[in-house]
Amino acid sequence: MAVAGAGRLRRAASALLLQSPRLPARELSAPARLYHKKVVDHYENPRNVGSLDKTSKNVGTGLVGAPACGDVMKLQIQVDEKGKIVDARFKTFGCGSAIASSSLATEWVKGKTVEEALTIKNTDIAKELCLPPVKLHCSMLAEDAIKAALADYKLKQEPKKGDAEKK
Amino acid sequence: MLLRAGWRRAALFVTVAPGPRPTVPSRGLRLSVVDDAPQSAVPTDAAAAPEAEVGLRPLYMDVQATTPLDPRVLDAMLPYLINYYGNPHSRTHAYGWESEAAMEHARQQVASLIGADPREIIFTSGATESNNIAIKELEAAIQPDTSLVSVMTVNNEIGVKQPIAEIGQICSSRKVYFHTDAAQAVGKIPLDVNDMKIDLMSISGHKIYGPKGVGAIYIRRRPRVRVEPLQSGGGQERGMRSGTVPTPLVVGLGAACEVAQQEMEYDHKRISKLADQLIQKIMKSLPNVVMNGDPEQHYPGCINLSFAYVEGESLLMALKDVALSSGSACTSASLEPSYVLRAIGTDEDLAHSSIRFGIGRFTTEEEVDYTVEKCVQHVKRLREMSPLWEMVQDGIDLKSIKWTQH
Numbered sequence: 001m002a003v004a005g006a007g008r009l010r011r012a013a014s015a016l017l018l019q020s021p022r023l024p025a026r027e028l029s030a031p032a033r034l035y036h037k038k039v040v041d042h043y044e045n046p047r048n049v050g051s052l053d054k055t056s057k058n059v060g061t062g063l064v065g066a067p068a069c070g071d072v073m074k075l076q077i078q079v080d081e082k083g084k085i086v087d088a089r090f091k092t093f094g095c096g097s098a099i100a101s102s103s104l105a106t107e108w109v110k111g112k113t114v115e116e117a118l119t120i121k122n123t124d125i126a127k128e129l130c131l132p133p134v135k136l137h138c139s140m141l142a143e144d145a146i147k148a149a150l151a152d153y154k155l156k157q158e159p160k161k162g163d164a165e166k167k
Numbered sequence: 168m169l170l171r172a173g174w175r176r177a178a179l180f181v182t183v184a185p186g187p188r189p190t191v192p193s194r195g196l197r198l199s200v201v202d203d204a205p206q207s208a209v210p211t212d213a214a215a216a217p218e219a220e221v222g223l224r225p226l227y228m229d230v231q232a233t234t235p236l237d238p239r240v241l242d243a244m245l246p247y248l249i250n251y252y253g254n255p256h257s258r259t260h261a262y263g264w265e266s267e268a269a270m271e272h273a274r275q276q277v278a279s280l281i282g283a284d285p286r287e288i289i290f291t292s293g294a295t296e297s298n299n300i301a302i303k304e305l306e307a308a309i310q311p312d313t314s315l316v317s318v319m320t321v322n323n324e325i326g327v328k329q330p331i332a333e334i335g336q337i338c339s340s341r342k343v344y345f346h347t348d349a350a351q352a353v354g355k356i357p358l359d360v361n362d363m364k365i366d367l368m369s370i371s372g373h374k375i376y377g378p379k380g381v382g383a384i385y386i387r388r389r390p391r392v393r394v395e396p397l398q399s400g401g402g403q404e405r406g407m408r409s410g411t412v413p414t415p416l417v418v419g420l421g422a423a424c425e426v427a428q429q430e431m432e433y434d435h436k437r438i439s440k441l442a443d444q445l446i447q448k449i450m451k452s453l454p455n456v457v458m459n460g461d462p463e464q465h466y467p468g469c470i471n472l473s474f475a476y477v478e479g480e481s482l483l484m485a486l487k488d489v490a491l492s493s494g495s496a497c498t499s500a501s502l503e504p505s506y507v508l509r510a511i512g513t514d515e516d517l518a519h520s521s522i523r524f525g526i527g528r529f530t531t532e533e534e535v536d537y538t539v540e541k542c543v544q545h546v547k548r549l550r551e552m553s554p555l556w557e558m559v560q561d562g563i564d565l566k567s568i569k570w571t572q573h
Contacts, residue, residue: 035484043485049552056193066570067516067555070478070504074554091554148571153431 035096036130036151042100047107054074057098058152062145070094071138073102075145077109077117079153085109085117090145097135100123101142109146120146187558192558208435213232213255226492226534229468230527231323232492237376237528243422243477244378254415256403262435264415273421277383280424281368289384289404290417294350297369297396299383300408301346303395315344320352324494324507324523325460326469328356335364344392350374350382354427355435356465360385366392372416376528377423381416384408425502435467436530441526441535442467448536453544459513470524471508476556477549482522487547489538494521516555516565 026157051074052059058079065072071094078087088106104125109117122139125131131139227235247269255270271285278285291297302317318329331347336461338345345364351529352358352372360368368385372378377433386407400409427434450456455475471494476480479493494505508518522542526535550556555565 036486040484040487043481046552051557063554064571067519067565068570070516070519072554074568076558091552091557093476093553093555094478096484098478099481144571 005099033100038129039096039100039131042103043096044082046103046109047059048103049091050091051091052089057156058153058164060149060151060156062150062152064147064148065094065141067093071098071141073141073145075102075105075142075149076148077153079114083114084113085112094138094141095135097129097131098141100129101131101138102145104128105142105146114150117146117150177291190310217245217272223488225488226538227490228525228530228534228538229490229492229523230525230530231374231375231377231523232525234376234527235529236378237423237426237433240377240419240422244415244419247418251414253414258399269414269418273417276421276425277370278385280358280428281385282361282372283385284388287360287385287388289386289407290412290420290570291382291384291408292332292380293382294348294369294374295382296408297371297382298346299347300384300394301367301369303397309381315346316499317346317348320347320349320358321356321466321469322460323469324505325349325471325511326466327349327460328352328461328464328466330464331358331365332363338366339364349415351466353470354424356470357431367394368422372420372423375423375427378416378419383420389488397461421512430528438526438528438530439467439538440471441530441532443550444528444532445470445524445535445539446472448539449542453546457517459508459511459517468526470526471521472524473513473521475517475520475547476553476559477546479520479522480550482520482542485549486538486541492523492525494523 002102003138017049043061054061054076060079062075064075065070072092073094074091074136076089077085080086090102090106092102092103105120108120108125112120120143122136125139125142126136129139168310183511220511247266251262251265251269253264255263255266257263257266270290274285274288274290277283277288289300291300300419302315316334318331321328329347335345341352344366346369347365347366348369349358351374352520353368353370354375358365358368365385366387372381384394386394394407395406396409398409400515401411403409403412410526433530439564447460449472453474455472457475459471459473483491483493504515505521508521510514513521524538558565558568
C-alpha cells in the first residue's frame with residue numbers, strides 16, 4: 001500500500017513540477033553559469049589532450065603542481081630546428097578552470113617561437129577564460145607549466161657538458 | 168494519509184493521463200523547457216550569452232544540502248499561509264486559538280518522532296540556531312565543572328552514523344550533558360531521546376522534506392537541562408526563544424516529521440537498495456574508487472566516493488546535468504579540502520577527488536542509473552586527460568615523485 005501510495009505521490013509531484021508555470025530555464029541556468037561557457041568548451045571539445053614522446057630531443061616536458069594541492073599539469077611542446085613550437089599536448093589533474101587554462105596554453109604556444117612563448121602571461125589566460133578571482137591560481141599554474149616545458153627543452157638542447165651538469 | 172480528497176483526485180487524474188508524454192519522460196531527466204522570456208533575472212553578459220535555450224533541469228542528487236518539500240507537507244501548510252493566518256500567541260480570538268492548536272499539534276508530531284514529550288520541543292529557525300542555543304547552555308551551567316558533549320548523529324559529508332546510544336550512556340553515567348545535531352538523522356533512522364540518553368537535540372526542517380527557515384531544539388525536562396536564550400523578547404516558547412512562532416513553517420515541520428515517521432522504514436529499505444546499486448555499478452565499472460567513511464555504521468543515502476586521479480570539481484563540471492557536491496578544495500570558497508575527509512585520514516589527493524551522492528525519498532531508479540552511467544563515462548574521460556593516471560599506467564609510483572609545490 002505504501003508502495004502504490006509513494007508511486008502515485010511521485011507522479012503527483014511530477015505533475016506539479018511539470019505543470020508549474022513554465023519554470024524558465026534561465027532561473028536554474030543562472031547558477032550553472034559559474035562555469036563560463038569557454039571553460040566548459042575546453043572539456044567538452046578537448047584539443048591537444050595527450051602526450052608526446054618524452055625521450056625525444058625536440059620535446060620539452062613541464063610537470064607542475066602536486067596531487068595534494070589538487071592541481072597537476074603536464075605540458076609538452078615539440079620544437080622544430082628553427083626554434084618554433086610545432087606541436088603541444090597537455091594532461092591535467094585539476095578543476096575545470098585548470099583544465100581550460102592548460103588547454104588554452106597549448107593552443108597559444110603552437111606556432112610561437114620559444115622566446116615568444118615565454119611572454120605568455122597568466123593574466124592573459126585568465127582574461128580569455130573569464131576566470132573568477134578564486135580561480136586565478138589555475139592560470140598561474142598554466143604559465144608555470146609553459147615555462148617548465150620551455151626550460152626542459154632548453155636543457156635538452158645544451159651540448160652535454162658531462163652528467164655532473166644534470167640535476 | 169495526509170492527502171486530501173481533492174489532491175488524491177488530482178493525483179489520480181495524472182496517473183490515468185493517456186500514454187507517455189513524448190517530450191517529458193520523467194521528472195528531472197529530460198525536462199525540456201524552452202525559454203522564451205525576454206527579461207532575465209540575471210544581468211545579461213554578452214560573453215555569456217545563452218545558446219539555444221533548451222534548458223535541461225539537472226537531476227537532484229544533493230539531498231544532504233537540502234530536500235524538496237514533500238507534497239503532503241505543502242498540503243498541510245497551505246491553509247496556514249492562506250486562511251488561518253492568526254498569531255498563535257494571540258489569546259483572545261479564534262484566529263489565535265486555531266493557530267495555537269496547529270502549533271501544538273506540530274509540536275506533538277515532532278516529539279513523537281524522537282520519543283520526547285511535546286513540552287521538551289522548542290521551535291527555532293533551524294538546526295544552526297538550535298546548535299547555538301545548546302552550546303551557549305554551557306555558559307549557563309550552574310556547576311563550574313559541568314561540561315557538554317556535542318556529537319553529530321549522522322555526518323552530512325560521508326554519512327557515517329555515530330554510536331549515539333553508547334555516547335549517551337557514558338555521558339549520563341558521568342553526569343555530563345549530551346547534545347547531538349540530528350539534522351541529517353531525524354526521520355531517517357530511528358531515534359529515541361530516552362533510550363539514547365540525549366539531553367539536547369537539534370532538528371532541521373529542510374533536511375527532512377520540510378520547509379526552510381524552521382527547526383527545533385529538544386531540551387530534556389527530566390532531569391532538567393537549563394538553557395540560556397539566544398534572543399530575548401516577548402517570552403514565547405517558555406522564554407527560551409522569543410519571537411512569534413511562524414505557524415505555517417512549524418505546521419510544515421510537524422507534517423514532515425509525521426510523514427517521516429510513516430515512511431521511515433520503507434524509505435530506508437528503498438534508499439539502501441538504490442545506494443547498493445549505485446555503489447556496486449560504479450565499483451564494477453571503474454577501478455581505483457574508494458568509499459569514504461565506515462561501511463557498516465553508515466546511513467545509506469549519503470555516499471561519498473573518491474575517484475582516484477580525477478579531481479572532484481572537474482567531475483562536477485562534466486556531470487552538468489546532475490546536481491552533486493564535492494569535498495574538493497576547488498569547490499569551497501576557502502580552497503581548503505573537506506575537513507571531514509582530512510579528519511578520517513584520507514590522503515589529500517583522494518580528498519580532492521571526492522564526490523557526494525545523495526539519495527532521498529524522491530530519487531528514482533532511473534535517476535540513479537543515469538547518474539552512474541554518466542559518472543562512469545566522465546571519470547573514464549577525465550582519467551584519459553589525467554597525467555596521474557598516465558603515470559600510474561606506466562607503472563610509476565606517485566608517492567616517489569617530488570612535486571613542485573605551487
